[in-house]
Structure formats: C-alpha cells, structure tokens
Amino acid sequence: MKKNCSAKYTLIANTLKKDILSGKYDNHERFPSEEALVRRFGASRPTIERALRVLKQEGLLESRAGSGSYLTFAAKNATGAIGIIAPDYSAIEFFTKLCDAIASEARGQGYDVLLGDVSAPDAADRGNWAIALAQAYAKKKIAGVLLEPVDLVPDSYEASKKVLSILTAKKIPVILLDRDYLPFPERSLYDLVGIDNIQSGYRIAGHMIENGAKRLRFLTHPNYANTIRARIYGVAQAAIDAGLEWKSEYVIENDPADLSFFRKLMRGNNAPDAFICRNDPTAAKLIQTLKSLNINIPGKVRVAGFDDSEIANLTAPSLTTIHQPVKTLAEIAVASLLQRIRNPSLPVRTILIDAPIVVRGSSTD
Numbered sequence: 001m002k003k004n005c006s007a008k009y010t011l012i013a014n015t016l017k018k019d020i021l022s023g024k025y026d027n028h029e030r031f032p033s034e035e036a037l038v039r040r041f042g043a044s045r046p047t048i049e050r051a052l053r054v055l056k057q058e059g060l061l062e063s064r065a066g067s068g069s070y071l072t073f074a075a076k077n078a079t080g081a082i083g084i085i086a087p088d089y090s091a092i093e094f095f096t097k098l099c100d101a102i103a104s105e106a107r108g109q110g111y112d113v114l115l116g117d118v119s120a121p122d123a124a125d126r127g128n129w130a131i132a133l134a135q136a137y138a139k140k141k142i143a144g145v146l147l148e149p150v151d152l153v154p155d156s157y158e159a160s161k162k163v164l165s166i167l168t169a170k171k172i173p174v175i176l177l178d179r180d181y182l183p184f185p186e187r188s189l190y191d192l193v194g195i196d197n198i199q200s201g202y203r204i205a206g207h208m209i210e211n212g213a214k215r216l217r218f219l220t221h222p223n224y225a226n227t228i229r230a231r232i233y234g235v236a237q238a239a240i241d242a243g244l245e246w247k248s249e250y251v252i253e254n255d256p257a258d259l260s261f262f263r264k265l266m267r268g269n270n271a272p273d274a275f276i277c278r279n280d281p282t283a284a285k286l287i288q289t290l291k292s293l294n295i296n297i298p299g300k301v302r303v304a305g306f307d308d309s310e311i312a313n314l315t316a317p318s319l320t321t322i323h324q325p326v327k328t329l330a331e332i333a334v335a336s337l338l339q340r341i342r343n344p345s346l347p348v349r350t351i352l353i354d355a356p357i358v359v360r361g362s363s364t365d
Contacts, residue, residue: 201234
C-alpha cells in the first residue's frame with residue numbers, strides 16, 4: 001500500500017510539474033487548492049500534500065500564509081517549451097544523437113521540445129535556416145534554447161550573431177552546444193557545453209606519437225568550426241611538446257577522396273605518417289583513398305578521427321577515434337539550461353566534458 005501511495009504522489013507531482021512548465025497556470029493566480037487537486041486526482045489529502053511538497057522543494061511553488069500556493073519567480077521563467085537549433089541535426093551523426101538525447105532528457109524533466117524542420121538545410125542556406133527558426137521560437141512561449149552555432153559557410157559568424165540577438169531581445173536563455181560562435185579562442189557571454197577539444201586533440205596526437213608517428217597532419221574541410229580549430233591547437237601542441245616539427249601547412253584543407261592530391265602528398269621521405277581527421281566520416285573516406293593507393297594502414301600511415309560514430313566500426317581497419325559522451329553532454333546541457341532559466345544572473349559558464357580515446361586498428365600495428 002505504501003508503495004502504491006508513493007507512486008501516486010510522484011505521478012501527481014510529475015503531472016503538475018508538466019502543467020506548470022507548459023504554461024497552463026496563470027503566473028498571478030493562486031495555484032489550485034488541495035481540495036481541488038483531491039477532486040482532480042481522486043487522491044487523499046496527505047498524497048496531495050506530498051506531491052505539492054515535491055514541487056516546493058524543486059522551487060516551482062511557494063506558500064503564502066493564509067492565501068495558498070503560487071508559482072515562484074523561477075517557475076514563471078521556466079514555463080514554455082525548450083527549443084533546439086542544430087543545423088547539423090540531419091547531416092552529422094553526432095548532432096543527431098546529441099539532439100535526440102537532449103530531447104529525451106528535457107521531456108523527462110517535463111518540457112515539450114521543439115526541433116523545427118529537421119531536414120538538413122542547404123549548405124549555402126544554413127544561416128538563413130537558423131535565423132528563421134530563431135524568429136519562429138521568439139514568437140512562441142519558449143523557456144530556453146539550445147543552439148549549435150552555424151558553421152561551414154562564410155557568413156556563419158554573422159548568422160549565429162543574428163540568431164543570438166533575436167533570442168536575447170526576447171530574454172530567452174541560450175546554451176551553446178559543442179562550440180562558441182566567436183573565433184577560437186575568444187569566448188562570448190553565453191554558456192557553453194561540449195567536450196574539451198584542445199585536450200582531445202592533444203590526447204589523440206599523443207597516442208599517434210607514442211606509436212611511432214613523427215610527421216603528423218590534420219585533415220579538414222575549408223570554413224571549419226571552432227571545435228576543429230581547438231582540435232588543431234591540441235594536435236600542434238602535442239607535436240611541439242614531443243619535439244616534432246609543426247607548420248601551419250600541416251593543416252590540410254582538402255577532400256579526403258581526392259586520389260590525385262594524396263598520391264602526390266604520399267610521395268617522398270617527408271610524406272605524412274599519421275593523419276588526424278576532423279571527424280570519423282572524413283577519416284573513413286581517407287582510409288578508402290589510401291587503400292586505393294595501396295598504402296598500408298597502420299603500417300605506413302596511421303589514421304584517426306573524432307566522435308566515435310557508427311562508421312568507426314565499419315572501416316577496415318576499424319578507426320581509432322575520440323568518443324563523444326552524448327548522454328552526459330545531453331544531461332549537462334539540459335541541466336545548465338534549466339539553471340540559467342531559473343537564475344538568469346548566474347555567471348557565464350564553460351562546461352567541458354572529458355572525451356576518452358577509443359583505440360582501434362587504424363593507429364596500432
């Protein structure tokens with residue numbers, strides 16, 4: 001019987017929490033009385049009292065002597081859905097997993113979640129897509145937004161800046177996902193949650209060096225994001241600390257499927273003996289290219305990626321990579337947004353999660 005009673009008050013508390021967060025109750029009116037809630041849920045008064053106590057402990061309700069219960073200031077700020085703006089949702093596996101995990105976590109906290117049009121925006125129109133979604137969110141009753149800044153287009157900085165100005169004008173709290181919108185290593189005045197990309201770059205380069213690599217190269221595409229710049233910084237520092245040569249031209253901005261380019265690059269005694277790639281799909285394409293050129297992996301050249309996506313287990317050899325702790329990132333991102341919603345005056349925070357290396361056949365003999 002105790003177990004059933006406990007389950008019932010928890011269920012009632014969760015139902016009322018969802019009602020509060022969805023904006024069902026007027027901010028200035030008294031919360032429904034215990035008598036009204038007894039009738040609504042068909043529960044005993046002690047069960048209702050326990051449910052209300054949970055909401056008060058969570059900072060959503062407060063009692064006023066002789067008047068009843070009311071929404072707290074934090075609850076008033078917290079009402080509405082949570083929005084996600086992620087231009088890479090459909091294009092990059094990591095962001096698909098991260099946003100889905102965020103949505104699940106936020107719904108578990110009682111929030112509705114808005115993703116907008118999740119089809120991948122045209123590469124040239126990523127900025128306008130993100131701006132339009134921000135404008136749509138600004139017109140709704142929305143509690144906060146989790147934003148992956150725009151990248152891979154020349155106007156990415158201006159687009160992200162516009163998105164943030166739209167949301168900030170409506171006093172909608174924002175958490176940045178994965179990276180800042182300002183050029184690395186600058187920091188904006190928005191909270192950020194992601195992995196420590198400098199440490200991750202240093203870690204994976206260190207692994208390559210420990211396994212005999214002496215001529216490291218970083219492979220990416222043009223217009224790369226701040227996360228990639230941070231990874232490059234970590235790789236460069238690991239090379240320098242190991243006494244190896246590092247030059248700016250060791251950052252290669254090229255299509256990994258370009259046979260002609262890599263045929264020429266891999267000639268001579270100074271050919272790279274290790275490639276660290278911006279992400280796993282880039283590394284997978286590079287492995288195919290190198291194999292087409294009859295270059296042995298990892299015998300002649302070692303290859304590594306980032307994100308630990310599904311493709312990392314499908315390459316031959318399987319791919320050494322940095323694992324993105326998606327579930328942890330999602331939990332911290334949602335918790336950070338709820339804290340920011342309930343206390344807008346918190347100092348700006350950068351929360352960087354440790355990302356372990358997953359060693360596979362592409363980097364070790």
